[in-house]
Amino acid sequence: MNHADDGSTPRDIMLDHRCGGRRLQSHADLWPTPLAGVDPSKAFGGVWSDVLDQASRVLPVRVEEAEAVGEDSPLQxxxxxxxxxxxxxxxxxxxxxATPLGYGETLSARR
Incomplete structure (x- = not known):
């Protein structure tokens, strides 16, 4: 993609100037928390690696449940x-x- 450096932003680029923790919280609120039932504000003392570790344990179970009833799950x-x-x-x-959670948000929306 070519873009002249004239101080503008190309139309297909979004800049998010929030700190990493706020972006991570935003993405987590939208899909890992509801899908995995993990609430970072109430569990694990807000330690993100622990929250995401728990989500990584719960989501494969959700995939298996979908497969057991013959559904194709975008959670895979x-x-x-x-x-x-x-x-x-x-x-x-x-x-x-926050970056892979942003991509995952798009994929999980297809559920």
């Missing part, structure tokens, strides 16, 4: 995103953890 596609977010959060890179 989000499992690697949760794993990537969990690894980044374990290293205290909350901004890096």
């Amino acid at each position: 596609s989000v499992l690697p995103r949760i794993a990537a977010a969990r690894r980044a959060a374990a290293r205290s890179h909350l901004g890096a953890a």
Whole structure:
């Protein structure tokens, strides 16, 4: 993609200037929390790596449940995103953890 450096932003790029923790919270509120039943404000003392670790344990069970009744679950596609977010959060890179959750948000919306 070519874009002249004239101080403008291309139409297909969105900039999010919130800190990593706020972006992570926003994405978590939209899909891992409701799908996995993990609430970071009430569980694990808000330690994101622990929250995402729990989500990575619960979501495969949801995939198996869908497969057992013959459904094709888009959650299969989000499992690697949760794993990537969990690894980044374990290293205290909350901004890096928010990115795969953003992608996973799009995929989980197809459920």
